[in-house]
Amino acid sequence: MATPGEKAKMDHAATMNQALDPAQPSPLSPNWGKIMMWLFLMSDAMSFAGLLCAYAAVRMSNPLWPVPSSILGVPLTALNTFILICSSVTMVKAVSAIQKGDQAGLKKFLALTMLGGTTFLGIQAYEWTHLITEGLTVGKSLFGATFFVLTGFHGCHVFSGVVYLGCILSAAARGRYSASKWTSVEVVGLYWHFVDLIWILVFTFVYLI
Amino acid sequence: MATAAEHKEPNYMGVFWALLVLTLAEVGVFYLHLPKLAMILSLVVMALAKAGLVAAYFMHLALEKRLLAVIVVSPLILSAIIIIGLTPDSVFNYPRKPPEHWVLPGQEEPAQPGAEPGAPNPEQAAPPAQQPPKQEPPADGGPA
Numbered sequence A: 001m002a003t004p005g006e007k008a009k010m011d012h013a014a015t016m017n018q019a020l021d022p023a024q025p026s027p028l029s030p031n032w033g034k035i036m037m038w039l040f041l042m043s044d045a046m047s048f049a050g051l052l053c054a055y056a057a058v059r060m061s062n063p064l065w066p067v068p069s070s071i072l073g074v075p076l077t078a079l080n081t082f083i084l085i086c087s088s089v090t091m092v093k094a095v096s097a098i099q100k101g102d103q104a105g106l107k108k109f110l111a112l113t114m115l116g117g118t119t120f121l122g123i124q125a126y127e128w129t130h131l132i133t134e135g136l137t138v139g140k141s142l143f144g145a146t147f148f149v150l151t152g153f154h155g156c157h158v159f160s161g162v163v164y165l166g167c168i169l170s171a172a173a174r175g176r177y178s179a180s181k182w183t184s185v186e187v188v189g190l191y192w193h194f195v196d197l198i199w200i201l202v203f204t205f206v207y208l209i
Numbered sequence B: 001m002a003t004a005a006e007h008k009e010p011n012y013m014g015v016f017w018a019l020l021v022l023t024l025a026e027v028g029v030f031y032l033h034l035p036k037l038a039m040i041l042s043l044v045v046m047a048l049a050k051a052g053l054v055a056a057y058f059m060h061l062a063l064e065k066r067l068l069a070v071i072v073v074s075p076l077i078l079s080a081i082i083i084i085g086l087t088p089d090s091v092f093n094y095p096r097k098p099p100e101h102w103v104l105p106g107q108e109e110p111a112q113p114g115a116e117p118g119a120p121n122p123e124q125a126a127p128p129a130q131q132p133p134k135q136e137p138p139a140d141g142g143p144a
Helices: A004-020 A032-060 A074-099 A103-133 A142-173 A183-208 B012-032 B036-058 B066-073 B076-091
Strands: none
Touching: A032 A142, A032 A183, A032 B066, A032 B076, A074 A103, A074 A183, A074 B012, A074 B036, A103 A142, A103 A183, A142 A183, A183 B012, A183 B036, B012 B036
């Protein structure tokens, strides 16, 4: 017995709720959660671009810059790069597991991704300890400052990513996701792959070149 | 609504092997000790290729609607502006000589009467006792 005005209001409320529900499609893309993550990632990419550009300017205008590999260890970091790429693969496996409704696979691959991230952080902590005991610090040289700021900013992202994955894993353990509801898993995957992508650039520009 | 694009799963293992091969190639190029320009160019190209693979396939950018890719890639124009803006500082390693009338730290007129006994010469402002040698590039003919 709703009047036409009430009915229009209810329709409007229904479309509003639909627009705010991350599982529902938006006109731009399958969902807005993904768009929001992409926008965050692009602002984050601006931060990394600023840091990398500052590093390039400081390094190239300084004739006394050391050869990075004379101070940093390339083989260990190449191993770390490999570990991070593998964790990206387990992340896509987690997403495709839940898209098929495989709860156990989702939990297994999310845990493996977290393990990869934690291993990366452990190796980085070992590397930092080694470098600091050898006398490379933020305060002593511009090389140390740029190195620790760039790898540290990235390491913070890896740490946040492991925490974020832990939240998604605990939600998965409570059965929040299914073959028809897996957007949050895909969104955490976007973040994780972005961290991997940034490391590819940092590894090349800071360690190899 | 599950669109067809969402379920068209890319060949993830193929992307993984490509990333692995590119990483090994990067480390290989690093140990080859190529000429500097060739090394930097090949490393940058391989790194950008890897980043593109991750974005396109792991992050599904190539499989989403085109509009999302446009939204995502367009801010990178700003990165290009940063890079171009910083290029003079980073590429042209020119000797920097400050303008004549600038007073730099450590070159101030000696205010203490006991520190500098010699009378200040109006033609030569540089004090001979503590001249900073690094600020004068030796052989630079250009007026800039």
